[in-house]
Amino acid sequence: MKNTKKVTIATLCSILLLGSMSAAVQAASSQSINSITLKTAAAKAPTDAEKKKMIEAEKARIVKIKKNPGDVYLVYVSDKKLNGDSEFLYYVEFPTFQKYEDYKKWTTKLKGAIVQEPEGMPEGYTFVKGVIQSPSSKQFEAQVKAEAKGKVVYSKKMEWKEAGDIKLEYKKGKDNIILHMQTDYSEDKKTKEYKYESAADSLHTDRNQVTWSKNGKVFFISVNPGNPLTEEELIKLAKTMIKK
Secondary structure, three states: OOHHHHHHHHHHHHHHHHHHHHHHHHHHHHHHHHHHHHHHHHHHOOOOOOHHHHHHHHHHHHHEEEEOOOOOEEEEEEEOHHOOOOEEEEEOOOEEOOOOHHHHHHHOEEEOOOOOOOOOOOOOOOOEEEEOOOOOOOOHHHHHHHOOOOOEEEEEOOOOOOEEEEEEEEEOOOOOEEEEEEEEEOOOOOOOEEEEEEOOOOOOOOEEEEEEEOOOOEEEEOOOOOOOOOOOHHHHHHHHOOEE
């Protein structure tokens, strides 16, 4: 009889214990479900109006950043219809120069081809202005887009060491000479020899110019119509206007 009582008591205890455990599991499960529900609600996608505010706020932040000459910032917008159909926006501070010495000093940090003052620059011509632009980089755009990882808007500063475009201008009275280099983004990057075009005979330019290309860059040296410099003189200048 005593043994029977012990078994009954043990059974009751087991039932009570199992009941308590079941209740605890149900409570924990309920808490877990509630937690997931709250997280799901918190992660609810923003409305288009909220996205627009986020985009405009980031653009305003980039505009306010103090930029040094050569600074380039790229802003990526995941939903371009909220940004005038633009997926990428560049904010730049291109280096500009009024003195050749300042330009020459700035270019020491760059790699690749650089425009320089040609040997035998005609007498009387003086440097009046210059500008350097960063390259347009599809690779950088792809990198920024990947880093965004589904964000509404994302920005990043570009670090560049090779010029995408350089233009220098020299003047003598009403005449001028422009030295220009730009990146060739076309599929045809074959080397092309010096080619002369006059403003009077060309549909492509309103200046007398010599063009050529090499290593993915296109080069120009041009003068205003009526400038006395000849085709031969321009080609001679062209041969020393690129520092390699």
